[in-house]
Amino acid sequence: xxxxxxxxxxxxxxxxxxxxxxxxxxxxxxxxxxxxxxxxxxxxxxxxxxxxxxxxxxxxxxxxxxxxxxxxxxxxxxxxxxxxxxxxxxxxxxxxxxxxxxxxxxxxxxxxxxxxxxxxxxxxxxxxxxxxxxxxxxxxxxxxxxxxxxxxxxxxxxxxxxxxxxxxxxxxxxxxxxxxxxxxxxxxxxxxxxxxxxxxxxxxxxxxxxxxxxxxxxxxxxxxxxxxxxxxxxxxxxxxxxxxxxxxxxxxxxxxxxxxxxxxxxxxxxxxxxxxxxxxxxxxxxxxxxxxxxxxxx
Amino acid sequence: xxxxxxxxxxxxxxxxxxxxxxxxxxxxxxxxxxxxxxxxxxxxxxxxxxxxxxxxxxxxxxxxxxxxxxxxxxxxxxxxxxxxxxxxxxxxxxxxxxxxxxxxxxxxxxxxxxxxxxxxxxxxxxxxxxxxxxxxxxxxxxxxxxxxxxxxxxxxxxxxxxxxxxxxxxxxxxxxxxxxxxxxxxxxxxxxxxxxxxxxxxxxxxxxxxxxxxxxxxxxxxxxxxxxxxxxxxxxxxxxxxxxxxxxxxxxx
Ligand SMILES: Nc1ncnc2c1ncn2[C@@H]1O[C@H](COP(=O)(O)OP(=O)(O)OP(=O)(O)O)[C@@H](O)[C@H]1O
Ligand SMILES: [Mg+2]
Numbered sequence: 001x002x003x004x005x006x007x008x009x010x011x012x013x014x015x016x017x018x019x020x021x022x023x024x025x026x027x028x029x030x031x032x033x034x035x036x037x038x039x040x041x042x043x044x045x046x047x048x049x050x051x052x053x054x055x056x057x058x059x060x061x062x063x064x065x066x067x068x069x070x071x072x073x074x075x076x077x078x079x080x081x082x083x084x085x086x087x088x089x090x091x092x093x094x095x096x097x098x099x100x101x102x103x104x105x106x107x108x109x110x111x112x113x114x115x116x117x118x119x120x121x122x123x124x125x126x127x128x129x130x131x132x133x134x135x136x137x138x139x140x141x142x143x144x145x146x147x148x149x150x151x152x153x154x155x156x157x158x159x160x161x162x163x164x165x166x167x168x169x170x171x172x173x174x175x176x177x178x179x180x181x182x183x184x185x186x187x188x189x190x191x192x193x194x195x196x197x198x199x200x201x202x203x204x205x206x207x208x209x210x211x212x213x214x215x216x217x218x219x220x221x222x223x224x225x226x227x228x229x230x231x232x233x234x235x236x237x238x239x240x241x242x243x244x245x246x247x248x249x250x251x252x253x254x255x256x257x258x259x260x261x262x263x264x265x266x267x268x269x270x271x272x273x274x275x276x277x278x279x280x281x282x283x284x285x286x287x288x289x290x291x292x293x294x295x296x297x298x
Numbered sequence: 299x300x301x302x303x304x305x306x307x308x309x310x311x312x313x314x315x316x317x318x319x320x321x322x323x324x325x326x327x328x329x330x331x332x333x334x335x336x337x338x339x340x341x342x343x344x345x346x347x348x349x350x351x352x353x354x355x356x357x358x359x360x361x362x363x364x365x366x367x368x369x370x371x372x373x374x375x376x377x378x379x380x381x382x383x384x385x386x387x388x389x390x391x392x393x394x395x396x397x398x399x400x401x402x403x404x405x406x407x408x409x410x411x412x413x414x415x416x417x418x419x420x421x422x423x424x425x426x427x428x429x430x431x432x433x434x435x436x437x438x439x440x441x442x443x444x445x446x447x448x449x450x451x452x453x454x455x456x457x458x459x460x461x462x463x464x465x466x467x468x469x470x471x472x473x474x475x476x477x478x479x480x481x482x483x484x485x486x487x488x489x490x491x492x493x494x495x496x497x498x499x500x501x502x503x504x505x506x507x508x509x510x511x512x513x514x515x516x517x518x519x520x521x522x523x524x525x526x527x528x529x530x531x532x533x534x535x536x537x538x539x540x541x542x543x544x545x546x547x548x549x550x551x
Binding site for chain 1: 348349350369370371374375379380382386387388389390391395398399400401402403405407409412413414415419423426462463465466
């Protein structure tokens, strides 16, 4: 296993992580489930490739266009579906994701179902890392503000949110648009990593995988999402050595977490310097207590 | 001219008239009561005032403005907030977070300010945390501010819901059975607290309650509701001596 190979796995994990961060905001912090985020990745992927290939824009600005395109489409989707009660939004995202894939299958300008080859290889470990760090900082700062608290309130209790003056629709919308922008950027990075795009890369299976990662990592935890994306993207790769058994291992790992920790790996907790210090102190104080009581027994 | 006026307020659910042609005025700075037997339509009136239910017919005027059928968050913005008969806290958040969330009103920094942690964010956020801490202290929840709301004893959950409502600095506070499930001691304390916060926050308060001691003790004006219609209105003494009220609700002593 060379360095290249490991960096490759991390790059893929980072690309997934970008979408997962957005989904974490939408699902983990605002309480809305989506089964169509692969659709936003597709829109971002194709839009970014359009900018670099046809307009010869540099990579990063092209990614921004990809994110923006996904965000705009999500705003339209949100406008029509977010006023509906609960589960309808979830169903609408599912239909949306499939619709995007079917449309791309049939648009010959981008190669239709055969795909779109010849996209420059701009994505590497380092720019993925940089973009993810910025994305995490933006997310953490947003969540620890009145806007983030309002989203959490919407997740907890919609009616009470309204009664304390929170515009529930607006905050669902903001959350959806930001999550779509993240997915769009991730799609752009993906196209420029694989050097080709194909509609079937953005299937319902992909959307589901992303949502599973968020749940696996723990709803309402950014660090959980990071761990989830790293573990669940690299696991299938590492298990490739066991070829036919890998899906079994993967499934078992997910089931194990779901049973032993139904709230997900991190469920509502964050790994921050201060929380780690607290954890360390707890362990140390337990240890010293144990030592003391052992001493008392003598 | 009251701060809140209900004009011919009516709400039907299918064939059932939950509230029928109710007219009522709440005077500014008063404490008013809304009483009546179970199913009389009291909570429905709160739901209509706060926009949770759409009005079938009639008008609601608050502070001189028509707020009929406005979205609940806009009604909150205009200065009305409430507590719920079946407590609706942000259950998994701490006491402090519940109050802090509701304080959001007193800041206006944008998403951009928060993402970049601009000075406006820092300054206003500091103000919000101070305000939340102060409210928690006033409501006597200081020692439990880091507890998860759902783990609080019942009486304190009701208190927390009032604290959260006050965070909006409302002009009109609607309390739906705030003493439900409390023992006489706690009810007594709650009465004191309500009078206190009224003075301190310059509030107008409208209370639904079945504890007659509380209602008769602190309300200046009372409306009695029966089968969705107004049965009587007046001072506690008026209401207590009203024949139809005694018959329908209070019972003979
Ligand atoms: N959403 C609804 N759909 C149908 N009927 C409703 C609805 N909400 C209330 N009602 C009916 O309206 C009537 C008034 O109910 P409401 O909750 O206002 O009574 P209340 O005076 O608050 O009673 P309680 O003292 O028991 O709280 C009841 O008959 C109730 O069943
Ligand atoms: Mg009621």
